[in-house]
Amino acid sequence: MHLIITDPWLARNKALHLSGLQLLGFFVTASVLLVFFSMAAYHLLFVHGARQGWPVITPIVRLITSQERQGQERYMRENLDALARRLGDMQARLIQLDALGERVSALAGLVAVDDKKKPGAGGPLVLPETWSLENMNATLDVLENAATLQHDVFLHAETRLFAERMKKHMLPTAPPVLGVESGSGFGWRLDPLTGQRALHTGLDFSADVGTPILAAAGGVVVTQEFHPAYGNMVEIDHGNELVTRYAHASRVLVKVGDIVKRGQSIALVGSSGRSTGPHLHFEVWLSGVAQDPQLFLRSAADNRLAGAKVPALMPRVADAKR
Numbered sequence: 001m002h003l004i005i006t007d008p009w010l011a012r013n014k015a016l017h018l019s020g021l022q023l024l025g026f027f028v029t030a031s032v033l034l035v036f037f038s039m040a041a042y043h044l045l046f047v048h049g050a051r052q053g054w055p056v057i058t059p060i061v062r063l064i065t066s067q068e069r070q071g072q073e074r075y076m077r078e079n080l081d082a083l084a085r086r087l088g089d090m091q092a093r094l095i096q097l098d099a100l101g102e103r104v105s106a107l108a109g110l111v112a113v114d115d116k117k118k119p120g121a122g123g124p125l126v127l128p129e130t131w132s133l134e135n136m137n138a139t140l141d142v143l144e145n146a147a148t149l150q151h152d153v154f155l156h157a158e159t160r161l162f163a164e165r166m167k168k169h170m171l172p173t174a175p176p177v178l179g180v181e182s183g184s185g186f187g188w189r190l191d192p193l194t195g196q197r198a199l200h201t202g203l204d205f206s207a208d209v210g211t212p213i214l215a216a217a218g219g220v221v222v223t224q225e226f227h228p229a230y231g232n233m234v235e236i237d238h239g240n241e242l243v244t245r246y247a248h249a250s251r252v253l254v255k256v257g258d259i260v261k262r263g264q265s266i267a268l269v270g271s272s273g274r275s276t277g278p279h280l281h282f283e284v285w286l287s288g289v290a291q292d293p294q295l296f297l298r299s300a301a302d303n304r305l306a307g308a309k310v311p312a313l314m315p316r317v318a319d320a321k322r
Contacts, residue, residue, distance in 0.1 A: 080136065087139050094146050101153040170238045172216035173296050174262050176246060176282045177205040177269065183279070186292040192276050201290040202245070202283035209250050209278045211269040216244050216282070216296070221258045221266070230281065231273020234266055241288070247281035248272050 184204040191198040215236055222243070223235035230247035234254060237243050250270025260266055271278045284291040 083136060087136070087143070090143055091139075094143065094150065097150050098146075101150055101157070104157045105153060170217050170219065170240075170242070171296060172238065172242070172244045172284055172293070174214065174216045175297060176214050176216050176244075177207050177211060177280050178214065180205045180207050180211075182294065182297075186290075186294060193274065202247075202281050203293045205269075205280040205282060206277070207269045207279060209268070209270055211280075212265040213246050213249060213267040213269060213280050215260045215262060215264045215266050216284075216293075218262045219244075219260060221254045221256050221260060224252055224254060224256050227273060229274045231275060232267065232270065233273075236260060236266070241286060243285040244293075245281075245283040245285065247283070248275045248279060250278075 182203040183206050184200055186200060186203060188197055189200050190196065213234075217236070217238050219236040219238035221234060222237045223233065223245075225233060227233045227247070230245070232247075232249040232252050234246045234249065234252055235243055236246075246267055248270055249267035250272060251268040252266070253268070254260060254266045269278055269280050275281075282293055284293045284296060
């Protein structure tokens with residue numbers, strides 16, 4: 001770029017030659033100076049003038065800041081109202097969860113810490129004029145505590161229900177042979193081989209050879225052997241010193257250490273050992289004492305009809321005397 005400067009007093013001209021780089025530097029310098037002077041003017045006129053209370057500048061600054069404050073307050077109010085509606089929905093859901101938690105706790109058999117009736121409450125509804133951050137934080141704290149309490153209640157109920165379910169699955173209440181009524185029952189009877197009075201420590205289920213023998217409850221196989229009296233025999237440990245025994249099988253389908261499920265086929269009906277014909281001899285032992293298996297099976301049938309709990313069983317001594 002060429003600049004020609006004319007001086008009328010001296011009657012001469014002066015030419016300046018600027019390259020592109022020099023011209024760019026000139027514009028950058030001018031822009032920086034312009035920004036600097038603008039900031040200085042703003043600080044002098046508005047900031048310093050507002051602090052000093054100049055009569056012209058102060059109303060303008062107040063008007064600008066008032067509009068900005070109103071915009072910010074309106075934005076916050078809209079967001080607070082939206083959050084308030086969401087908090088209202090959360091409170092309603094927590095109330096529903098509270099009622100649900102009480103019903104689940106009752107089904108699980110949990111006893112509340114305080115069984116007293118809740119005191120009556122009521123009165124006119126008085127709401128705060130506007131929501132504030134303080135009110136919002138306080139409400140959030142209350143909801144957080146309520147949610148934590150409900151989580152604990154449901155977790156406790158889940159644990160209790162799971163324990164009850166496992167307990168039911170570990171009780172020998174499933175019939176060991178399907179579609180077959182028990183024959184010779186538990187107690188004193190005439191021995192079919194000797195004709196003498198003897199104690200029968202289980203139930204007999206007459207069935208054809210090869211009929212599946214089912215586990216009366218879940219557990220672990222602890223015995224699988226041939227016994228002179230029981231023949232091919234299987235014993236399943238169900239925990240809590242509860243054991244079931246399955247005797248006279250023609251074939252055994254499990255081995256020691258196997259984990260079996262309730263209703264799983266563990267053997268086939270036969271007539272091995274001390275037996276007069278094909279049948280299953282089924283026993284239940286608790287703490288080393290023979291129990292009447294019919295008590296367990298009958299309790300399961302009563303549960304299905306009445307929904308009652310399995311009654312406590314009194315141990316019967318296997319070697320009881322006359």
